[in-house]
Amino acid sequence: MKFKERLLQGTLIKRYKRFFVDINYKNKIITAHCPNTGSMMGLLDEDNKAWFSKSNNPKRKLKHTLEIIQVGKNLVGINTFLTNKLVFEALNLKKIKSLIKFDNIKTEVSFSSNTRFDFLISNNTEKCFLEVKNVTLVRKEKVAEFPDAITLRGTKHLKELINAKNKGFQSYILYLIQREDCESFKIAKDIDADYKNAFDMAIKAGVKILCYDCKISHEGVKINNQIDLT
Numbered sequence: 630m631k632f633k634e635r636l637l638q639g640t641l642i643k644r645y646k647r648f649f650v651d652i653n654y655k656n657k658i659i660t661a662h663c664p665n666t667g668s669m670m671g672l673l674d675e676d677n678k679a680w681f682s683k684s685n686n687p688k689r690k691l692k693h694t695l696e697i698i699q700v701g702k703n704l705v706g707i708n709t710f711l712t713n714k715l716v717f718e719a720l721n722l723k724k725i726k727s728l729i730k731f732d733n734i735k736t737e738v739s740f741s742s743n744t745r746f747d748f749l750i751s752n753n754t755e756k757c758f759l760e761v762k763n764v765t766l767v768r769k770e771k772v773a774e775f776p777d778a779i780t781l782r783g784t785k786h787l788k789e790l791i792n793a794k795n796k797g798f799q800s801y802i803l804y805l806i807q808r809e810d811c812e813s814f815k816i817a818k819d820i821d822a823d824y825k826n827a828f829d830m831a832i833k834a835g836v837k838i839l840c841y842d843c844k845i846s847h848e849g850v851k852i853n854n855q856i857d858l859t
Contacts, residue, residue, distance in 0.1 A: 634682060731750035
């Protein structure tokens with residue numbers, strides 16, 4: 630997926646009020662939208678290089694959106710609004726090996742009165758719910774982790790994937806690592822023990838786990854390699 634317009638580069642000043650980030654751009658402070666609800670642990674050091682997009686929508690209060698942060702030599706995509714778009718593109722291009730048998734793709738599909746999954750994918754004989762989670766956290770070299778903060782919503786999704794499996798659907802969760810410096814993936818039990826318990830229950834119930842990293846540049850982001858679960 631290519632960015633619609635050329636990204637602008639500045640340096641990070643600070644993130645605040647969850648959805649706001651100040652960026653130094655050509656010696657001016659720009660307040661941009663931060664499209665990531667997680668803690669963004671390990672990404673927010675002052676003076677990290679930051680790339681952001683500019684919107685021409687006159688109705689937008691904030692004209693700029695943070696897209697990429699550089700940590701060390703590594704680029705990290707932080708825009709969670711791109712996550713499902715990246716997976717949708719990969720599904721259509723048959724880039725996710727475990728899911729190539731599914732030809733029909735629907736997005737944002739209700740499963741119960743209070744749960745929607747990111748995708749319902751199907752063929753003539755099977756239906757599969759697919760939930761997607763965005764991953765940016767790395768605390769140990771080459772090991773991606775999720776979540777980076779307590780996620781009650783994420784725990785609920787795992788339990789509902791179990792319910793879907795029990796009702797005859799195939800159930801998958803895909804962890805999309807928006808960086809390319811990782812060789813394995815794990816659940817951050819010390820950050821959210823309840824999520825880890827639900828994750829273990831999901832595996833025992835037959836929910837399938839997929840992990841993919843991304844190829845990231847200032848021109849675009851795309852799904853890259855499957856990553857091992859540890």
